[in-house]
Amino acid sequence: MFDNKERTNLEELGEFGLIDHLTKSIIPNEKSTIKGIGDDAAVLDFADKKTLISTDLLLEGIHFDLRYVPLKHLGYKAVQVNLSDIYAMNGIASQITFSIGLSSKFPLEAVEEIYEGALIACKKYNVDLVGGDTSASAQGLVISVTSIGYVDQSKVVYRNGAKEGDLICVSGDLGGAYVGLQLLEREKKIFLDNPNIQPDLEGKDYIVERQLKPEARRDIVELLAEKDILPNSMIDVSDGLASEILHICKQSDKGCKIYEEKIPIDPMTYDTAFEFGLDPTVCALSGGEDYELLFTIPQSDYDKVKGLLDITVIGHITEPSAGCDMISKSNKVHPLIAQGWNSLKKKEED
Structure with a gap:
């Protein structure tokens, strides 16, 4: 992950020296950032917008494995998964705070890689890093990101707004992140059994x-605005398609029907799932970490989305008494069950 020949112990810098070192080149670009790093708190001004705030915590050994996750990618992903929550409210992310807990095994060069990845994500998505914290950690690496954004009051989209007859839509494709994880876990096991064997990820x-x-799908939020589409409900796909649909249905007091043949699955995801003896549909329903947007729209908006390559209509919202079902390719009805990845359960099993 980093070159041990170039190793600067964090004790040489101290907490405040580390913060100064990591943030010295950060210059705010968002007009809503009045004061960023350098005081007791950031100062933001969103004028007449509604403010959106979301926080995610990533723990080593629970949410990521440093044996195959590059530190720069980890910093990038930590930001992306948090921005996704802002976009799921139909908002625009504008600032983040980035906090990190470190054990003594991490030198300065490793921390720099994590922050470099985070700042690449910030630059790509026009987000300012305006604060955070650093701390010693006895339990490995801990990252906490809080994202802040804004949206017009009339355009906030919640999970609880789905209406009977709404079309259920999803961006991108599903299941790829879970199948990618299976591939990485397989290669890790092979490497641990025989360190002389290099990972085989070619073509994947x-x-x-x-x-x-x-x-994170900021582009979908912008596309919906461009097409004058305001979803009735929306959520990001972090825990699997089934779990997210059930969240919308429960909070909206509705049922749903989705169709297996309509679920978008990339050919590489499909083929690799079969290589692992997995059902691609189950990977999409329960895998998680795709960070696509799942949303419902009125049927009157169908013509606006039917030609969009990155949005797929996969079903519709029903009355609550109809339940939440998936119609299989063989036309059989299967109740939707949330079997998404559960970090607490994983921790107990480990």
């Missing part, structure tokens, strides 16, 4: 990137 770039370097 797409699904590996889906796991290691996801992209």
Whole structure:
């Protein structure tokens, strides 16, 4: 992950020296950032917009494995998964705070890589890093990101607004991040059994990137605005398609029907899933970490989305008594069950 020959112990800098070192070149670009790093708190001004705030915590051994996750990718992903929550509210992310807990095994060069990845994500998505914290950690690497954004009051989209008859839409494709994780875990096991064998990821770039370097879908928020589409409900796909649809249905007091044949799955995801003896549909329903946007729109907006390559209509919202079902390719009805990845359960099992 970093060159041990170039190793600067963090004790040489101290906490404030480390913060100064990591943030000395950060210059705010967002007009809503009045004061960024350098005081007790950031000062933001969103004028007449509604403010959106979301926080995510990433723990070593639970959310990521440093044996195959590059530190720069980790910093990038930590930001992306957080920005995704802002876009899921139909908002625009504008600032983040980035906090990190470090054990003594991490030299300055490793921390620099993490921050470099985070700042690449910030630059790509026009987001200012305006604060954070650093701390010693006895439990490995800990990263906490808080994202801040804004949206017009009339355009905030919640999970609880789905209406009967709404079309259920999803951006991009699903299951790739989970299948990419299976590939990385397989190669890790092979390496641990025989360190002389190099990882074999050739031709699998797409699904590996889906796991290691996801992209939050700000472009979909912008596309919906361009097409004059205001979803009735929306959520990001972090825990699997089934879990997210059930969140919308529960909070909206509705049912749903989705169609297996409509679920967008990339050919590489499909083929690699079969190589692992996995059902590609199950990977899409329960895999998680795709960070696509799942949303519902009125049927009257169908003509606006039907020609968009990156949005797929996969079903519709029903009355609550109809339940939440998936219609299989063989036309059988299967109740949707949330089997998404559960970090607390994983920790207990480990």
